[in-house]
Amino acid sequence: MFPIGMNHQRDRLLGALGRIVSQVDNLPELVPFVRQLGADHRKFGVEALHYPEVGQSLITTLRYFSGAAWTETLAKDWADAYDVVAKTMIDAAEEDAAQRPAWWNAQIVAHERRRFDLAVMRVVTDRPLPFLPGQAVALEVASRPRVWRFYSMANAPRPDNTIDFHVRLVDGGPVSPVLVRSVAAGDQLRLGPPVGTMTFDDRSGRDVLLIGGSTGVAPLKAILERIAQSPAPPRVHLFFGARTMDGLYDLDDLAKRAVEYPWLTVVPAVSDESAEGGVEQGTLADVIARHGIWRDHDAYVCGSPTMVDATFDRLVRLGLGRDRIRFDKYADA
The missing domain is CATH 2.40.30.10 (Translation factors)
Structure with a gap:
């Protein structure tokens, strides 16, 4: 929403947004996201008949808060863009309903x-x-x-x-x-239905780097179980970080898996207090930099946005290609 009385910068931004959304059907990379959104909305009880009302509400809100910046051309751009998005979501929801339940x-x-x-x-x-x-x-x-x-x-x-x-x-x-x-x-x-793209690539043949902060270790454990099912598992380094020692809540289970799987190395780390008992001191980005050369690995990173961004940047500086780093961020909200 744009408050009444914003200056020329508001007008330029609104116009740019209108041009961008008017091209949504020409941006193939947006289609998978919009389709997933449509399928996922089934769990809220959203039906095709709800979309026109939502679209009208959106246009009315934009018109009200845009003031003099609103034009008929802008209105058409937004309406056309919404129609494309709505149709994509509706089609995806109908296809999804034929294959699986809403929840x-x-x-x-x-x-x-x-x-x-x-x-x-x-x-x-x-x-x-x-x-x-x-x-x-x-x-x-x-x-x-x-x-x-x-x-x-x-x-x-x-x-x-x-x-x-x-x-x-x-x-x-x-x-x-x-x-x-x-x-x-x-x-x-x-x-609800499963979502997300931080999934294991079992065709690469490369060794694996798993980096999880706090409960970000959860999806990495799922990937670890998948790797354990492989006839010839790759070498795996799992870095598990937390601020404090008691934040390493799952370390006992990970240590048992490291004993069971000879191809697995587990490295715990804490950043905000003194480490003990074989636990590394420092942020995950610093710890992984001390532990090896990762340019020939596939990396999977999950944790807070700050941790993921810092780790991603460090891996790139260490020579790992961006296309080999898959990540997932969770927010504290």
Whole structure:
């Protein structure tokens, strides 16, 4: 929205936005995102008949806050762009409805508090939920109806339809406090369709670098399970970082996997307090720089935006190609 009375810069920006959105159908890279958005909106009960009303509301809002900058040409650009987006979303939703449900019902079968603000839970779905290791699903808890939050699966698909999630409490968050403090085995959840592109490339043949900050380690564990299923697993280095020692909440399990898998090396690190017991001191970006040459690896990075950006930049400076770095950022909201 643009407040009334903004200057010439507002006018130029609005015009530029209008030109950009008018070309949305000529930007193929946007189509997968828009299609995924359309399919994902099914879980909210969105139907084709809702789109015209939303479009009209959007145009009316833009016209009101644009003031004198609004023109008929701009109105047509926005209307045309919205029509393209809406049609793409509607078509994707209809195709998706023919293949899978809008959501999966699930029941919590185990819930473990690892810290005062963090829990690991296992759920079982009422039917198979096809996903790729590294993806996430939106999750709705019964006490917060129609409020969905995304969480990454912490395991590869299993025959028994169980899925693990790592949940860190966010102050003021509508869902995470319930998942950490209030739910228990037997409680019901709903899961949306899987989304995300930080998935394992099993065709590259290169060694693998996994870098996770806090609960960002969850999708990396899913990728690790997928690698363990390979007939000839590549060498894997997993760096697990946190601010403090008690933030390394999953280190015991990772250490057991390192003993089980001779091709796996686990390196824990803390940034904000003294390290002990074989734990490295420093940020993940600094620690990985001390530990090897990664230019011939595939890297997967997950954590806070700050951590991911710093790690991505360091890997590039160390010689790893940008196209070999897949990442996922989670926000504290």
